[in-house]
Amino acid sequence: MPRLSCWFVRMALIDLLVGFTLGALLLANKGLGRWPLLWRWLPAHIEFLVLGWTGQLILGVAFWILPRFGGSRGREGPAWLAFGLFNLGVLMAGLGPALGAPPWVMTGGRLAEVAGIAAFVWHAWPRIKPIAA
């Protein structure tokens, strides 16, 4: 597994832990009904699990297994940029609302996620072609 895939997958596993922990707290609170303010963390639970865990794992595995040509994965710079931007975006969009941050934090996080995915597409696009091409 290449180094960048290790980073993507490890961050995905960390996001899985964070998302599962928030989900467990929310579900337990649904049973106990003691801490209504905990519901502020519902968007973070969704963000960390849908994008931080599932989405990021897909990016990491795609970087690993998409076809290589001449042994090279092509331009790796945009993929590293994607890693940074995507994780910044998940943190901002996930934690911002729960921590009562101003709205630009959430918007900035979403923009960082889009920019991260655009950078990944820039990297991956040339690798998606027939073997003979």
Next chain:
Amino acid sequence: MPTLTRVFVKTSLLYLLAGLLTGVILALRGWVRLPPLLTALAPVYFHLLMLGWIAQLIFGVVYWMFPKYSKEAPRGRAWLAWGVYGLLNIGLLLRAIAEPVQAVYGGGWGGALVISAVLQWLAGVGFVVNTWSRVKER
């Protein structure tokens, strides 16, 4: 494909069917008067799909395809991986029953939700523990 992966993948496909069927039931709300227990299924619907299907499919494929832990134990601790399977599914099934019942009737089902939360959380932790050391450069 190892036995545990087959079990994970087949179980995930059953959850996909169950999740989509739940979606059909929820879609009936617009034109049929449903019992409250069925209208309270929305959170269960999401979790059958996201956890029962997608996460479980990923858990099974990761167990199969990720780099080997060692020659002696290529997939890490098998007992832990089976434990993850058991915890995840018992927790999720308990939730699928207890969450709508708690929403409609309240009362003593809150404890079942707490137990379900702990079981699912332990499954997540067990998966991360067993997978972490298999994420390595070659």
